[in-house]
Amino acid sequence: MKKEIMQGNAAVARGAWEAGVKVAAAYPGTPSSEILRDIADTYPEIYPEWAPNEKVAVEVAAGAALTGIRAMAAMKHVGLNVAADPFMTLAYTGIKGGMVIVVADDPNVHSSQNEQDSRNWARFAKVPMLEPADGQECKDFTKMAFEISEKFDTPVLLRTETRVAHSDSPVVQGEREETTTPIGLDPKDTPKYVMVPINVRVRRKVVEERMKKLEAYADKFKYNVMEINDTKIGVISSGVSYLYTKEVFPEWSYLKLGMVWPLPKKMIAAFFKKVKKVIVVEELDPFLETEIKAMGYKVFHGKDVIPNMYELSPEIVERSLKGKAYKPPKIRVKPEDLPRRPPNLCAGCSHRPLFYALKKLGAYVFGDIGCYTLAAAPPLQALHSCICMGASVGMAHGAMKALGNEGLGKVCAVIGDSTFLHGGVTPLMDVVYNRGNSTTIILDNRITGMTGHQEHPGTGFTIRQEPTHMIDYEELGKALGIKSIRKIDPYDIKGCMEIIGEEMAKNEPSLIVCKNSPCMMLRRAKPLERFKNPFYVIDTDKCRGCRMCLEINCPAISWRAGEGETKDGHKRKGTVYINRDQCVGCEVCTQICKFEAIVPGQK
Amino acid sequence: MKKNIKKNGKVTNIFLSGVGGQGTILASNILAEVFLKAGYDVKKAEVHGMAQRGGDVTTHFRFGKKVYSPIIKYGDVDFLLSFELLESIRYINWVKPEGKIVINNQEIFPPAVNLGMAQYPQDVEKAFKKYFKENVHLVNGQEIAKNLGNMQAANVVLVGAFSNFFPEIKDEQWIEALKTLLAPKLHDLNIKAFYEGKKAL
Numbered sequence: 119m120k121k122e123i124m125q126g127n128a129a130v131a132r133g134a135w136e137a138g139v140k141v142a143a144a145y146p147g148t149p150s151s152e153i154l155r156d157i158a159d160t161y162p163e164i165y166p167e168w169a170p171n172e173k174v175a176v177e178v179a180a181g182a183a184l185t186g187i188r189a190m191a192a193m194k195h196v197g198l199n200v201a202a203d204p205f206m207t208l209a210y211t212g213i214k215g216g217m218v219i220v221v222a223d224d225p226n227v228h229s230s231q232n233e234q235d236s237r238n239w240a241r242f243a244k245v246p247m248l249e250p251a252d253g254q255e256c257k258d259f260t261k262m263a264f265e266i267s268e269k270f271d272t273p274v275l276l277r278t279e280t281r282v283a284h285s286d287s288p289v290v291q292g293e294r295e296e297t298t299t300p301i302g303l304d305p306k307d308t309p310k311y312v313m314v315p316i317n318v319r320v321r322r323k324v325v326e327e328r329m330k331k332l333e334a335y336a337d338k339f340k341y342n343v344m345e346i347n348d349t350k351i352g353v354i355s356s357g358v359s360y361l362y363t364k365e366v367f368p369e370w371s372y373l374k375l376g377m378v379w380p381l382p383k384k385m386i387a388a389f390f391k392k393v394k395k396v397i398v399v400e401e402l403d404p405f406l407e408t409e410i411k412a413m414g415y416k417v418f419h420g421k422d423v424i425p426n427m428y429e430l431s432p433e434i435v436e437r438s439l440k441g442k443a444y445k446p447p448k449i450r451v452k453p454e455d456l457p458r459r460p461p462n463l464c465a466g467c468s469h470r471p472l473f474y475a476l477k478k479l480g481a482y483v484f485g486d487i488g489c490y491t492l493a494a495a496p497p498l499q500a501l502h503s504c505i506c507m508g509a510s511v512g513m514a515h516g517a518m519k520a521l522g523n524e525g526l527g528k529v530c531a532v533i534g535d536s537t538f539l540h541g542g543v544t545p546l547m548d549v550v551y552n553r554g555n556s557t558t559i560i561l562d563n564r565i566t567g568m569t570g571h572q573e574h575p576g577t578g579f580t581i582r583q584e585p586t587h588m589i590d591y592e593e594l595g596k597a598l599g600i601k602s603i604r605k606i607d608p609y610d611i612k613g614c615m616e617i618i619g620e621e622m623a624k625n626e627p628s629l630i631v632c633k634n635s636p637c638m639m640l641r642r643a644k645p646l647e648r649f650k651n652p653f654y655v656i657d658t659d660k661c662r663g664c665r666m667c668l669e670i671n672c673p674a675i676s677w678r679a680g681e682g683e684t685k686d687g688h689k690r691k692g693t694v695y696i697n698r699d700q701c702v703g704c705e706v707c708t709q710i711c712k713f714e715a716i717v718p719g720q721k
Numbered sequence: 722m723k724k725n726i727k728k729n730g731k732v733t734n735i736f737l738s739g740v741g742g743q744g745t746i747l748a749s750n751i752l753a754e755v756f757l758k759a760g761y762d763v764k765k766a767e768v769h770g771m772a773q774r775g776g777d778v779t780t781h782f783r784f785g786k787k788v789y790s791p792i793i794k795y796g797d798v799d800f801l802l803s804f805e806l807l808e809s810i811r812y813i814n815w816v817k818p819e820g821k822i823v824i825n826n827q828e829i830f831p832p833a834v835n836l837g838m839a840q841y842p843q844d845v846e847k848a849f850k851k852y853f854k855e856n857v858h859l860v861n862g863q864e865i866a867k868n869l870g871n872m873q874a875a876n877v878v879l880v881g882a883f884s885n886f887f888p889e890i891k892d893e894q895w896i897e898a899l900k901t902l903l904a905p906k907l908h909d910l911n912i913k914a915f916y917e918g919k920k921a922l
Contacts, residue, residue, distance in 0.1 A: 123753050123763065228768045252764065252791070285791035286753055286765040358791065365790035432794035447796025450813045450852050457807070457839035459740065459831040461776035497836065668836050673775055676830050677837030692837070 124289040126282045127152035129253040130220055132289065133260025134190050135161040137216070138297040141182035143167045143175035145540060146569040147194030148229040149283040150222035154192055155572070158581045163294065168572050168581045171507070171540040172197035176204045176219060180273075183217035184311065186299040188264050192220040195236050196506065200541070202239075205273065209243040210321040211311050212271035212328075215299050216264035223279040225401045225429035229568075231487065231506060233427065235402035236277050240379035244325050246332050247275040247379040248341070249357040253287040259341065259376060268299070270328055270335070277378070279401070281358045281429065329380060337384040341376025344389060351418075352393030354386070354406060359430055363399045366436040381409055390415055397439065401430050463492050465674045466645065466702035468608040468635030469561060472532075473500040474670050474706070475614035481530050481622060484517070486510040486542070488534035489568045490561055497669050501532065508533070508541020514556040515549045527623040530557040536566035536574040539589065543598075549627045550599040557621045557628040560591050561608075563637040571640065595629040602628040608635045609648075611709045638702065646702055651718040653701035654708060656694055660715035663690035667707040667716065674700035675707060684713075732785030734793040738812050739804030740829045741775050744876030747902065748802070749780040751880050754898035756784040759890055766791035777808055802883050804862070804876060805829050806845040813849065822849055823883050823922070825862040825875060858882065858922050865917050874914035881918020892919075 124132065130153050134142060142164050144154040158166040169175035172193040182189035193201060198221045205219065221239070224230040240247035246266055250259040256278065263274040309317045336342060352371040353363050360374045373389045375381070390396060395418035398407040407420035423438040424430070437444045463470050473493035476483050477500035485491055485501035486509060494501040503513060514531035521529070533542045538560050549556050566572040573579045578588035595603045602624055606617050621628035636643030662684055667675055679692040696707075698719055708716045735752060739745035746767060753765050761784040768779070781793045798816045802823050803809030809824045816822065824845070833839035842848075849857040860882045862875035877899065884895050892915075899911050 121757070123750075123757050123765075280768065281766055281791055284767055286750075286763075287788075287791070288757055288763065361789045361791065365794065368789075431792050432790050433796070436794070447814055448818075451810055451848060453811055453814070456811055456842060457831045457833040459775075459777040459807070461741070462832055464775070665837070671832055671836070673832070673835070676835035679837060 120291045121288045122291055123286050124253045124257075125152060125284060125286050126250070126253055126256045126278055127284070128156045129256035129289050130192070130260050130276070130278070131156035131160065132291070133257040134218075135164060136257070136292045136294050137261045137264040138188050138295050139164055139190050139264070140187040141165050141179060141189040142192070143169045143178040143190075144192040145169055145172045145175055145197060146566055146572040147172075147197050147222070148569055149224060149280045150192050150194045150197070150220060150278070151569045151572065152283075153220060154581065166581050168574060170575055172201040173204060176201040176208070179217055179219070180204060180208055180213065183213040183215040185303055186215045186301045188216040188297055190218045190220065193222070194230065195221055195223045195234050196231060197221070198236060198239055199234075200507065205239075206243050207313050208273050209245045210313060210318060210325055212321075212324070213267060213273060214307075215297065216267035217273045218260065218263040218267060218276055219273055220260075220276045220278065222283045223277060223402070225279055228280050231504065233402065235405060236275070237378055237405045238403065240275050240277075241405075244329050245272050245275055245379075246270070246377060247277055248376055249277045249378045250282060250376070251357045251361050251374075252282065252285065253289040255341070255376070256282065257289050257292075262341065266335075270332055272328060272332075277357075279358065285358075333380045333383060336377050336380050336382040339377050339382065342382050342385055343372075343374045343376070344385065344392075345372040345374070346392055347371050349393045351395050351397060352389055353397050353399055354389065354410065355399040356406070357401075359399050359401050359435075362430055362432045362435045365432045367439070375406070378406065381406070383413060386410060386413065386415070399424055399430070399435060402426065460495060461492060462671060462673050463489060464638040465672055465700045466638045466649070466704040468563060468632060469493060470498075470670050470672065471611050471704075471706045471709075472559075472561065472606075472608040472614055472632065473498050474710070475608075475611050475618065476500045476530070476532075478611075479615055479619055479622075480528070481618070482517070482528055484510040484514040484529070484531040486531075486533040486537050488537050488561070490532060490534060495671075497671050506541070507537050508545060511538075511542045511556075511558050512545035512548060514558065515545065515552070515554045518554060518556045523625075526555070526625060527619065530559055530618065530622050532559045532561055534567065535560060535562040535564065535576045535591075536572070538591070539575050543594070546595070546600075546629070547598050554627055555625045557618070557624075557630065559618065559630040560632060561635075562591065562632045563635055563640070564643050565637050565640050567637045571637070591629070591631045595631075600627050600629045602626055604628070604630045605633045606630055608632045609704060609706065611706070649703040649705065651703040651705075652721060653696070653698045653703050653719045654705070654716050655696055655698065655719040657715045657717050658693050659685035660713050661690070661693040662688050662713055662715070663692045663694070664712070665694070666712065667694055667710050670706055670710065672707060674702075732783050732788050733800070734798050735782040735800045735802060736793055736798040736812060736815055737780040737782065737802045737804075738808040739778050739825075740808060741778050743778070743804045744873065745778045745780055745804055748804075748876045748880050749782050750902050751877075751895070751898045752782050754901055755890060755894055758894060758898070761785060762788045764788045764791040777811070779812070800883070800886065802879060804879060807831065807842055810842055810845045810848060813852070816853070818852070819856070820853065821856045821858075821886060822853055823858045823860060823879065824849070825879050826859045827863050827875075860918065860921050862918070865921060866914060869910060869913050869917065871910055874910055877911045877914040878918035878921065881915035882922040884915070884919055885922050
């Protein structure tokens with residue numbers, strides 16, 4: 119059998135393909151984004167799509183599964199918040215073909231706005247949840263999830279997390295098996311799928327009966343595994359937490375749960391009989407621990423020593439369980455003494471001049487989810503909130519309603535193109551409908567940037583690069599009823615300040631769309647073509663070391679300390695330096711320099 | 722090879738660090754491919770997402786008979802392979818006392834240094850040598866790659882240098898992995914980069 123190294127996400131995609139999946143939908147979100155990309159690039163038998171948001175992705179998968187085929191939706195943890203509405207009720211209706219929702223958690227918030235533990239959704243919605251630990255399990259559990267889905271007529275959650283989704287390990291490759299469920303829509307099933315009260319009450323009972331059956335199934339589930347070694351201590355764990363613990367304490371006994379909801383009650387009872395003391399090791403919430411304690415068992419250690427926030431690691435598990443006996447490695451250099459290296463906007467990025475303009479205007483900027491959230495960091499510090507996809511638009515409207523005329527000229531919302539289409543259209547409708555006066559700026563960089571360049575309804579291409587309709591933001595704004603719609607060139611700082619200043623001051627809804635400002639890494643949009651010169655250099659005869667250009671935090675510009683003076687005799691404490699390998703010639707710094715000290719470089 | 726594995730049940734921990742865009746992830750993919758084909762169990766973990774925007778990038782790579790955790794335990798690194806000086810010293814405490822270190826001799830300033838608010842650490846090599854003596858190796862990856870005509874190949878130069886620590890793996894196995902992972906038009910350049918790197922250490 120062929121073994122290949124696969125990322126967890128690629129293994130989920132492979133599992134879906136081997137399980138005979140025909141439709142898969144997702145909205146990109148770290149750490150889940152590669153699942154749909156892999157499906158689109160590798161498996162022609164599956165129809166893939168980037169949905170505008172996770173709610174739509176789940177609905178697309180549900181509609182497809184209702185015809186009898188197998189379908190999947192994938193998202194990051196906060197994506198399931200967006201999709202919660204269809205998800206919670208699909209738990210009542212059940213499905214026809216298998217339906218799996220992949221939800222990828224992000225403990226330690228490597229790239230997210232919160233750290234929620236998605237296992238709670240399984241208990242909340244009363245659906246089963248599987249949790250793989252590595253690539254092989256990602257593939258196997260995905261296939262198993264479809265079997266469970268069809269066997270019990272329920273959507274199934276597959277929970278991964280950053281260290282599973284973005285880890286690579288060997289995966290044995292299998293073949294695709296087509297499903298045999300007849301395909302078609304049957305109006306006879308209507309009471310099962312029309313969730314009006316009379317039908318809901320019927321399904322409500324089915325859900326409870328299903329949970330009972332699933333509990334019995336969990337006791338026989340082949341990926342709930344007991345490993346009896348030294349019986350002094352037994353660990354109940356799942357996913358990557360199991361791997362960390364096994365790494366540090368290989369001699370202990372284990373109950374590794376492949377299914378984290380519902381729990382295998384008989385198996386847990388048997389484990390408690392076999393070992394003297396039980397420790398529960400899990401990341402984030404005391405999910406297993408609470409349930410196990412509620413069953414009446416005494417847990418020797420759990421969240422009393424294991425942290426309930428951030429991610430675990432072999433070190434943290436060892437330190438937590440050994441307590442004072444843990445010997446930390448020797449500190450040779452204090453890492454906190456070293457300069458940090460936070461992510462930064464790319465050299466030439468169109469967000470940089472726009473946020474510089476907003477800063478100069480002194481605006482309170484309601485922000486959103488995307489690369490531009492980086493504008494909150496010093497020295498730009500020109501973005502003041504970031505809650506969830508689309509929140510900027512509604513929050514700016516609410517703030518303007520609260521502030522009244524006091525807010526005019528001082529507040530705006532900024533939102534990326536992909537984020538706007540995900541969750542910004544509905545609140546923009548609200549601004550117009552409820553006679554608001556807030557200003558919304560769409561930072562259109564022609565792609566979903568931060569998650570690694572996924573297409574969306576505004577790019578003109580599908581996930582498989584087929585040409586498709588491209589949304590025109592100005593036309594959309596008009597249709598919503600906005601009268602004041604303006605275009606800006608974000609690279610023109612003065613122009614931006616004028617237009618944004620005017621629009622923020624207007625007592626009516628405004629929409630501003632950034633034009634000709636593609637992501638620096640989006641090759642097909644040829645982002646460098648608009649720049650006249652390949653790079654710029656500092657004329658050290660003129661640079662006074664005023665540090666104004668450092669305010670934009672361009673990765674190509676750095677400070678060089680050293681006393682000296684300009685050609686015309688101005689004393690200075692240093693000069694700036696432009697790294698020509700990094701400079702793309704965007705001319706943002708040249709607009710800021712008051713001394714004409716930044717000049718075109720010669721190749 | 723199978724025999725070797727039986728004799729040596731221990732897991733080898735390789736920690737790679739660098740800056741987004743330096744090719745750290747490709748380098749770790751090469752390692753994973755090579756050691757999988759050589760008959761080992763392998764696991765590799767990295768963080769994507771915001772790290773792509775010029776932030777620090779780290780990859781944990783582990784191989785052995787059976788590997789559980791995808792993450793190396795703090796203090797258990799056998800080999801530190803770093804693509805940038807500041808990103809090497811940041812992880813000095815992770816390395817075992819007898820660990821081996823290969824560092825690309827390149828400085829990439831983080832924002833605080835660019836702004837003149839922090840100092841780029843001086844004497845990174847000295848700090849490592851104080852603790853690890855002759856086990857510290859600096860490689861001029863950029864210079865070597867530039868001479869080959871493409872700075873982008875610096876990561877493979879480093880992999881070439883690093884390959885010296887694994888005499889049981891033949892050159893062909895490394896080259897095979899390079900070919901599997903890179904587009905055909907990049908093969909010649911990277912094979913040269915691998916051999917030049919190998920000579921550099």
